[in-house]
Amino acid sequence: MSSPKTTRSGSVSGSCGPDCTCRGPIPALDDLRSAMPKQDPKSVIYMDNNATTRVDEQVVAEMLPYLTEQYGNPSSMHTFGGQVAHKIAEARQRVADLLGCLPEEILFTSCGTESDNTAIKGTLAVLPNKRKIVTTRVEHPAVLTTCRDLERHGYSISEIGVDRQGNLNLDELGFRIDDNTAIVSVMYANNETGVIFPIDEIASIVHSRGVVFHTDAVQAAGKIPLNLRNSAIDMLSLSGHKLHAPKGIGVLYVRKGTRIAPFLHGGHQESGRRGGTENVPGIIALGKACELALKYRVEENTRVKSLRDRLEAKLLASCPDCMINGNPEHRLPNTLNISFEYIEGEAILLLLNQFGICASSGSACTSGALEPSHVLRAMGVPFTAAHGSIRFSLSRFNTEAEVDFVAEVMPKIVNRLRELSPFVKR
């Protein structure tokens, strides 16, 4: 990579031509907004569904009685509590149906992060002689930070790299697994770029070496078909709030016969694998959300996908110097990660916010560590683009009108910030 400064020299000579816009006043944002279609000021356009999702009304209706009248403890000996236990069994079955596994393979947790922690630490605890974990450089912090903390406690960690499109290097994966390896953890789909890894293939490679395989499917569950019956995955994490259930409920799938140590010691709940009185409303909500996810899965991969594709095509056509991050062929149907060169992510988000549009950015401009997302850096996305990356993540609640509105606003925002940028030649 050439030094970033070279991009810049010459662009600030002040010798603009007569048509140059840089000397003119920047239009105030109010002008920019009045040029836009009228919009209800209270309504938001929510395109940040990889961060969290709206709870489906049917899910709320399903869980509500368990917050009000039906407050019993499922472990109690009376019918009042016992009814709740039946409802939990139903929810467990619904989750199992979505994943294509047995209900007894479903372990309820408090979130995706807990599921990831349980899978990794629970496996290490039952394999005391194995001291190595193989994972990837692009995992969510729920896995990466856990592994790096274990590194401080004497474990060795191998992080597999990705190429420019975010594809995993499978040869390197095979090469890194050795006799000392306790577990391999590779995410199903990346939360920032939406890139999907060939998890069934990876699971088979790992299995053939006799090593336990875990996948963080928090972003994949509900968006793409999963069928654990036909795969060699040993453990899989999912999180309720990413598929229209509330926050605070997660699942760890543990294949029958896979040994893990309990993460929370306590009562006999979850067959002794996780103590603590169940999050009853959360579990029931997640069950319903999984049932709905199964029902809407086709829509997710057709209508939602076509909305995403529409947004992508419009932005690529209307904004110069932008590019898609992540392999477009192997991507979640709802995710669009796009870099606008020479401008900075936070500034873009704040201007989008002025229009009630919610998205997110990989770059976190905090303190001295102005580092762009670890995922884009691992992919080798150049600095010119890594700082200006925006993630739009859609759901079944988005409409074509919303997509068109965003596509209309975005080029104006990009132009405005580029007028401010010293790196843009005018």
Added chain:
Amino acid sequence: MWDYTDKVMDHFLNPRNVGSVENPDGVGEVGSLACGDALTLSFKLGPDGRIADAKFKTFGCASAVASSSVLTELIKGKTLDEAMQVTNQDIASYLGGLPEQKMHCSVMGQEALEAAIANYRGKHDGAAAVKKGNIVCTCFGVTDEEIRKVVRENGLSTVEQVTNYCKAGGGCGGCHGRIAELIVEVQGEAVKTQIASPPKKPAKLTNIQKIQLVQQTINEQIRPALRADGGDIELIDIDGNKVIVAFRGMCAQCKVSGFTMKDVVQARLREYVSDDLTVEAEKNPESSEHKS
């Protein structure tokens, strides 16, 4: 979500004095794309020797844009000597305050102003406008002079604050010891207890001790910072005082402020292990695929 004041949002949404002055008397450029923010300030003097016009172009977050916009407002009408008195604190207070982690944006404004004035004076007095002092933070190219200045002017007492104000120490972290020394130098012994003391180097090492210490320093001090940037480092061999390493991922080509990753690692190992170590990077076949 940042808690920005209305003033910050106003100057971000309606920035004043955007652009570049025609036939400027002084131009200052600070920051870079790699750092995540950059500012170019240009000004023109009037016949009375006061700043008649000032304009900016900024790449960065909302507080970077707002700080630049305010800077141009603050310096207009001032003589250069008066303008030199403008501090990053002036910029931040004009904005009604900035979040602590964003204070470096106000410092960037002040630095651009200094650079622009130095550019003008360099042209007129024949003195070259060079960065004063010695580089302390190789990742962001920050000198000891610059660090002393932010510490003095903002009453800073911890390394973390210094990072928030001028980014120094926010990359590999190799200079934390030196930054701590500079804080003590400026603020006196009173702050000493607040900051971690710089690492002590062992006096004499056996070969095995040296190898272990090199490995430990790489594991604890160097690798985490590289990984944060999507890279990694592997210790290949130690041959006498020569340490051979391989860089993987992004670090292999990353060059900031004219320093290579090799220099950074070497500085780190000298700091923690022994002064006579040299570092060599092994040729890395993997790195070529990133070049595009």
